[in-house]
Amino acid sequence: MTQKILVLPGDGIGPEITAQASRILAACKARGLDIEVEEGLLGGAAYDEHGEPLPAETLEKAKAARAILLGAVGGPKWDKIEDLAKRPEKGLLGVRKQLGLFGNLRPAITYPQLASASSLKPELVAGLDIMIVRELTGGIYFGQPRGIEERDGERVGFNTYIYSESEIERIGRVAFEMAQKRGKKLCSVDKANVLEVTILWREVMERLAPEYPDVELSHMYVDNAAMQLVRAPKQFDVMVTGNMFGDILSDAAAMLTGSIGMLPSASLNESGQGMYEPCHGSAPDIAGQGIANPLATILSVAMMLRYSLDEPALAERIEAAVGQVLDDGLRTADIASEGTRTVSTAEMGDAVLAAF
Amino acid sequence: MTQKILVLPGDGIGPEITAQASRILAACKARGLDIEVEEGLLGGAAYDEHGEPLPAETLEKAKAARAILLGAVGGPKWDKIEDLAKRPEKGLLGVRKQLGLFGNLRPAITYPQLASASSLKPELVAGLDIMIVRELTGGIYFGQPRGIEERDGERVGFNTYIYSESEIERIGRVAFEMAQKRGKKLCSVDKANVLEVTILWREVMERLAPEYPDVELSHMYVDNAAMQLVRAPKQFDVMVTGNMFGDILSDAAAMLTGSIGMLPSASLNESGQGMYEPCHGSAPDIAGQGIANPLATILSVAMMLRYSLDEPALAERIEAAVGQVLDDGLRTADIASEGTRTVSTAEMGDAVLAAF
Ligand SMILES: CC(C)[C@H](C(=O)O)[C@@H](O)C(=O)O
Numbered sequence: 001m002t003q004k005i006l007v008l009p010g011d012g013i014g015p016e017i018t019a020q021a022s023r024i025l026a027a028c029k030a031r032g033l034d035i036e037v038e039e040g041l042l043g044g045a046a047y048d049e050h051g052e053p054l055p056a057e058t059l060e061k062a063k064a065a066r067a068i069l070l071g072a073v074g075g076p077k078w079d080k081i082e083d084l085a086k087r088p089e090k091g092l093l094g095v096r097k098q099l100g101l102f103g104n105l106r107p108a109i110t111y112p113q114l115a116s117a118s119s120l121k122p123e124l125v126a127g128l129d130i131m132i133v134r135e136l137t138g139g140i141y142f143g144q145p146r147g148i149e150e151r152d153g154e155r156v157g158f159n160t161y162i163y164s165e166s167e168i169e170r171i172g173r174v175a176f177e178m179a180q181k182r183g184k185k186l187c188s189v190d191k192a193n194v195l196e197v198t199i200l201w202r203e204v205m206e207r208l209a210p211e212y213p214d215v216e217l218s219h220m221y222v223d224n225a226a227m228q229l230v231r232a233p234k235q236f237d238v239m240v241t242g243n244m245f246g247d248i249l250s251d252a253a254a255m256l257t258g259s260i261g262m263l264p265s266a267s268l269n270e271s272g273q274g275m276y277e278p279c280h281g282s283a284p285d286i287a288g289q290g291i292a293n294p295l296a297t298i299l300s301v302a303m304m305l306r307y308s309l310d311e312p313a314l315a316e317r318i319e320a321a322v323g324q325v326l327d328d329g330l331r332t333a334d335i336a337s338e339g340t341r342t343v344s345t346a347e348m349g350d351a352v353l354a355a356f
Numbered sequence: 357m358t359q360k361i362l363v364l365p366g367d368g369i370g371p372e373i374t375a376q377a378s379r380i381l382a383a384c385k386a387r388g389l390d391i392e393v394e395e396g397l398l399g400g401a402a403y404d405e406h407g408e409p410l411p412a413e414t415l416e417k418a419k420a421a422r423a424i425l426l427g428a429v430g431g432p433k434w435d436k437i438e439d440l441a442k443r444p445e446k447g448l449l450g451v452r453k454q455l456g457l458f459g460n461l462r463p464a465i466t467y468p469q470l471a472s473a474s475s476l477k478p479e480l481v482a483g484l485d486i487m488i489v490r491e492l493t494g495g496i497y498f499g500q501p502r503g504i505e506e507r508d509g510e511r512v513g514f515n516t517y518i519y520s521e522s523e524i525e526r527i528g529r530v531a532f533e534m535a536q537k538r539g540k541k542l543c544s545v546d547k548a549n550v551l552e553v554t555i556l557w558r559e560v561m562e563r564l565a566p567e568y569p570d571v572e573l574s575h576m577y578v579d580n581a582a583m584q585l586v587r588a589p590k591q592f593d594v595m596v597t598g599n600m601f602g603d604i605l606s607d608a609a610a611m612l613t614g615s616i617g618m619l620p621s622a623s624l625n626e627s628g629q630g631m632y633e634p635c636h637g638s639a640p641d642i643a644g645q646g647i648a649n650p651l652a653t654i655l656s657v658a659m660m661l662r663y664s665l666d667e668p669a670l671a672e673r674i675e676a677a678v679g680q681v682l683d684d685g686l687r688t689a690d691i692a693s694e695g696t697r698t699v700s701t702a703e704m705g706d707a708v709l710a711a712f
């Protein structure tokens with residue numbers, strides 16, 4: 001059966017990087033992958049056109065798609081929109097929530113060819129391979145009540161950090177299963193010494209552990225996790241945490257590798273429907289210049305093939321092609337270093353296609 | 357008038373490190389500083405004795421003191437206490453809250469003698485000097501409602517992230533004033549693209565800015581701040597943020613320096629009453645061995661002299677003495693490196709006293 005793929009270029013460098021990734025999708029199709037690719041508007045691009053970041057048409061297409069490839073959303077142009085609900089980011093959050101994409105997989109991998117790009121000493125990051133599993137449709141991002149209102153003669157702002165046992169269990173299982181497929185170590189990150197919601201989190205993780213006897217479960221407070229990522233990141237295999245802590249830690253971990261322009265991510269629901277996007281943002285400062293790194297987006301296609309389309313062999317071929325162009329010394333500006341050849345976004349796309 | 361100082365050794369390595377810092381306090385007194393030092397119980401030590409982490413007697417002493425020197429609280433021994441209110445950490449949070457110590461100052465400084473201890477490349481951290489101003493008596497740490505309860509047939513855990521305008525303004529002013537005394541750059545960290553409470557936070561910071569025209573105010577999302585700290589920490593001068601984000605970012609920043617055993621902190625209220633403590637924790641794994649690094653606690657005494665006792669000259673002398681022992685090549689195990697002499701907690705205390 002033909003599977004629908006929706007490409008959402010989004011804002012900033014989004015259109016440039018998804019253009020290259022779409023070429024890879026097309027190449028997969030040419031090799032027999034039964035997909036139908038269409039495009040849609042999300043984020044600032046959608047706001048400019050329709051006055052809202054997630055138009056009904058986009059949501060419909062998203063629901064009908066087996067997988068979504070997203071560039072990135074947001075930029076200073078839309079930061080002044082008064083109504084938070086209309087900001088580009090809310091389009092992204094809307095897709096996550098509406099499709100129930102609760103399971104966010106954020107790998108932090110150091111590519112051997114790029115280890116020197118890390119701000120950490122090479123020996124600390126060489127061979128780094130962490131998978132952060134972040135809960136993506138709950139927690140403080142979506143908790144009610146929330147708002148800004150007048151109380152006792154002044155305004156207060158408030159949000160609610162909330163998780164139910166079933167939400168925790170669901171993401172916990174994703175993480176335990178991920179650990180089983182990898183190094184069998186799972187570190188659950190919380191702030192159980194202060195926050196009740198994370199006491200429940202820890203309790204549920206503990207309750208699940210006996211069902212995964214081959215996985216070694218540990219717990220770490222979020223402040224310590226932030227430190228340990230800086231101090232000795234290779235101690236981690238799989239980490240699992242809530243939406244907000246996951247946002248912070250996965251970005252820190254990605255940056256540790258020194259090549260955030262290389263890191264893809266997946267956001268999955270229970271039926272394997274997924275959204276795939278680079279870890280980096282929309283980089284408005286370099287948008288339109290044709291110099292952005294398309295590799296994280298191309299590697300997001302590989303994740304899509306692995307997690308939503310059940311085509312692990314094709315996924316590996318894309319990853320191998322990316323490894324090949326790095327071996328060949330091709331670099332976009334963000335990962336350039338002495339002795340390598342700096343290429344444009346499109347040239348990088350050409351090279352991966354040629355190696356694929 | 358004689359000023360009261362309360363020393364709270366706490367748990368783990370707390371008693372060992374405060375013992376050395378107390379010798380410095382005594383030396384200050386011998387040189388004419390008009391203080392009266394007493395001790396009290398906090399955290400696990402208090403729980404073991406009185407069944408609660410913040411006994412009434414300790415709280416009374418704390419209120420009567422001009423300044424408090426704390427070692428550290430917590431440890432695995434007390435992690436299993438069912439009632440969160442009885443855990444060691446709650447003793448610490450109780451003192452903060454009861455004394456209104458809303459302004460937490462967390463410097464992240466790289467000592468030139470220790471730059472190579474950082475996990476970051478030396479050029480990225482040499483000369484690093486960031487001051488993180490963290491709000492300490494509000495936000496999600498204290499927000500109501502909070503708890504774990506049954507809803508729709510399952511348990512949910514929830515906490516409330518809440519700030520009022522006046523709370524934000526108060527910590528904002530501390531940060532702006534700090535920036536005025538330093539490099540005149542203030543970066544306010546929030547998640548205003550998602551959380552209403554931080555939209556208000558950003559708005560209040562913006563409102564204050566015109567009153568401090570010599571300070572350049574910028575805003576950064578917390579995920580980006582975590583990345584930028586790893587990528588290029590020297591871009592920051594003063595950072596200001598809420599309780600939870602401050603917990604995470606200040607620990608990450610401290611670890612960047614490579615010598616978290618060197619970093620003091622201050623927690624102040626409006627009248628300059630303050631609690632001073634090392635940034636590091638109670639390190640139960642090395643407690644009782646006489647090898648812990650007392651320098652962060654000794655430097656906390658320097659902060660106490662500067663911020664609560666109005667004795668900047670004495671503060672500088674302590675800091676100079678610490679610089680001297682580092683120059684002399686003395687190191688506790690945590691900061692030891694080739695060509696230096698590893699000393700015990702007490703030997704380090706001896707050396708600082710001798711240089712003072
Ligand atoms: C754009 C923003 C809403 C989003 C988030 O905070 O989840 C982004 O930072 C991410 O991590 O995907």
Ligand SMILES: CC(C)[C@H](C(=O)O)[C@@H](O)C(=O)O
Nearest residue numbers: 193194223430445448449603
């Ligand atoms: C011990 C704990 C409650 C505390 C906090 O989270 O504030 C600590 O991590 C700190 O940063 O002082």
